[in-house]
Amino acid sequence: MKNVNFLLFGLCLVTSTALANLNVIADVGGEDASPYFEGINAQGETPASPSVQPGVVDVQATMLPVSTPELSPGDVADRPLQLPGIGALFIVGDDDASRSWLQANADGLKSRHAAGLVVNxxxxPALQSLQALVPGVPMxxxxxxxxxxxxxxxxxxxxxxxxxxxxxVTP
Incomplete structure (x- = not known):
């Protein structure tokens, strides 16, 4: 019984010692990550206005311009497909036909939880104006x-x- 108590005491001591000492495996430098945690740390507080940090680039801006010569605005005939698991994906461009289509189908796209590709x-600013036509729908x-x-x-x-x-687009 004495050995069992000693063993349990030893395990508790080793466990608490292991938890108390953190070892840094690698430090590769970089920037302080604490600004990314401000939103988590400020839970319950009044949200501050979003701010853009120096050096932070809008990822979408780095992907522009986009041109898809194979695709242009026009009529598309309905066609059956078998693409299990694709969900709902839509394709638009920066043109009047796409803008009208987005406005007319905004509710249906939202209810289908659709995601969009802007191919042209x-x-x-042009991309953001398209996104503003269907708020809450990722494009x-x-x-x-x-x-x-x-x-x-x-x-x-x-x-x-x-x-x-x-x-x-039917809801």
Missing amino acids: VSNL APASGSELARRLQLSNYPVLITDTGLSQQ
Whole structure:
């Protein structure tokens, strides 16, 4: 019994000692990460206005301009597909047809939890104006060349789901 008590005492001592001493495995330098934790640390406080830190670049701006020569605005015939697990993905560009389509289908895109690719856009203000048409629906600039080739698609705007592609969006 004495050995068991000694063993338990030893385990507790080793465990608490191991937890008390943290070892740095590698320190590769870099910038202080504490600004990234301000939002977590400030829970319950009144949120401050968002600020842009010096040197922080909008990631979307680095992806611009985007041009997809294989895709242009136009009519798309409904077509069945079998793409299990794709969810709802839409393709638009910076043009009047896409803007009208986004405005007309904003509620349907939101209810489907759709995500969008902006395949033809030249600058950040143009991208942001498209995003403002459907707040809460993620859209990112990206080339649609590979998607156009694989789906034999030449026009947009279009909604692609696991069962087909169409310009009609139903909630």
